[in-house]
Amino acid sequence: MTRYTEIPVLKNSGSSLPKVDFNQLEFGKYMSDHMLVARYADGRWQDAEIVPFGPIPMMPTILALHYGQSVFEGMKAFRMKDGKISIFRIRKHYERLQRTLHRMCMPDIPFELFEEGLKQLVKTDAQWVPDQEGSSLYIRPLVFATEERFGVKISDEYLLIIMSGPVPPFYPRPLRVKVEDRYSRAAKGGTGAAKCAGNYGGAFYASKLAKEEGFDQVLWTDLSPELRIEESGTMNVFFLIGGRLITPPLSETILEGVTRDSILEICKMEGIPVEERSITAGEITEAHASGTLTEAFGAGTAAVTAPICSIGIRGRIIDLPAYSESSLCNRLQKIMNAMKKGEQPDVFSWNTIVS
Numbered sequence: 001m002t003r004y005t006e007i008p009v010l011k012n013s014g015s016s017l018p019k020v021d022f023n024q025l026e027f028g029k030y031m032s033d034h035m036l037v038a039r040y041a042d043g044r045w046q047d048a049e050i051v052p053f054g055p056i057p058m059m060p061t062i063l064a065l066h067y068g069q070s071v072f073e074g075m076k077a078f079r080m081k082d083g084k085i086s087i088f089r090i091r092k093h094y095e096r097l098q099r100t101l102h103r104m105c106m107p108d109i110p111f112e113l114f115e116e117g118l119k120q121l122v123k124t125d126a127q128w129v130p131d132q133e134g135s136s137l138y139i140r141p142l143v144f145a146t147e148e149r150f151g152v153k154i155s156d157e158y159l160l161i162i163m164s165g166p167v168p169p170f171y172p173r174p175l176r177v178k179v180e181d182r183y184s185r186a187a188k189g190g191t192g193a194a195k196c197a198g199n200y201g202g203a204f205y206a207s208k209l210a211k212e213e214g215f216d217q218v219l220w221t222d223l224s225p226e227l228r229i230e231e232s233g234t235m236n237v238f239f240l241i242g243g244r245l246i247t248p249p250l251s252e253t254i255l256e257g258v259t260r261d262s263i264l265e266i267c268k269m270e271g272i273p274v275e276e277r278s279i280t281a282g283e284i285t286e287a288h289a290s291g292t293l294t295e296a297f298g299a300g301t302a303a304v305t306a307p308i309c310s311i312g313i314r315g316r317i318i319d320l321p322a323y324s325e326s327s328l329c330n331r332l333q334k335i336m337n338a339m340k341k342g343e344q345p346d347v348f349s350w351n352t353i354v355s
């Protein structure tokens with residue numbers, strides 16, 4: 001535990017902060033001044049340090065570029081109402097990273113390295129955590145294979161880089177989604193439950209086609225004749241039918257979202273009936289026809305919740321009731337944001353305060 005409590009910091013000589021207009025942020029546009037770097041070699045993680053954010057030297061033969069051993073996480077830090085900084089659900093993100101690393105034959109990362117690395121990096125770049133309403137610091141831990149070899153093999157060397165950048169509030173613009181009936185994001189026995197880079201590259205094509213048809217995202221399915229819904233883009237999905245909130249159960253073809261889990265916990269706390277069960281395109285169509293489908297929304301770290309306004313199913317468009325302030329999607333978003341900012345008690349101990 002003691003090994004990672006004081007990670008050496010090499011400070012940036014000139015901060016880029018003056019170049020940033022915190023009132024005009026864009027997702028992914030600005031990077032904070034520093035990054036954490038640790039390398040894995042000789043069977044252990046070593047040389048963890050915080051250094052100025054910038055280019056990293058690499059040979060074209062590093063295995064990640066050829067054979068795809070590259071995984072990541074996406075998480076956030078918030079400026080709380082008392083001015084302190086909190087990082088949301090470190091343990092839950094760590095557990096998912098561990099499962100992903102395991103699935104991709106990559107080495108475990110000690111929890112202390114992950115937690116202390118995050119805390120010390122965020123502390124070093126504390127001024128980058130926005131205090132504008134709804135803005136936050138997005139944090140991206142990335143692990144990839146760095147062994148230099150031409151042949152196909154599991155790498156013996158890796159790099160962990162944790163980087164961050166301020167991101168703006170998410171203004172919910174209701175999404176048009178297309179139930180995908182041709183392409184698949186994840187196959188049974190595949191890597192769908194892992195947060196590995198290849199899953200995203202493989203998903204681009206169907207998303208691009210859906211965008212050309214006028215949709216914002218695809219709703220992935222299992223491609224069975226019933227089209228069981230899985231998830232959407234970079235979000236898990238929820239449907240409110242007859243007052244019950246339904247989300248597909250976790251499986252090896254769905255990424256276990258931290259936001260999904262947080263929503264399920266909050267629903268239990270608030271007495272909102274939830275069901276983790278499979279839901280088909282047919283059930284959505286019928287619930288819409290009978291007037292019981294009142295809401296659908298995506299849930300993920302970037303947006304928290306994102307309302308869905310229409311769903312394309314095999315050439316037919318289903319329009320959902322208009323999203324409003326009183327939508328469940330909005331209520332859940334507000335509760336979660338209030339917890340992250342310390343405006344509501346952190347009853348689940350989800351916040352790690354960076355002192």
Ligand SMILES: Cc1ncc(COP(=O)(O)O)c(C=O)c1O
Nearest residue numbers: 234235236255257258259300301
């Ligand atoms: C494929 C996919 N599904 C779901 C999610 C939602 O996960 P989380 O709530 O942990 O951000 C994400 C985002 O990370 C994702 O990339």
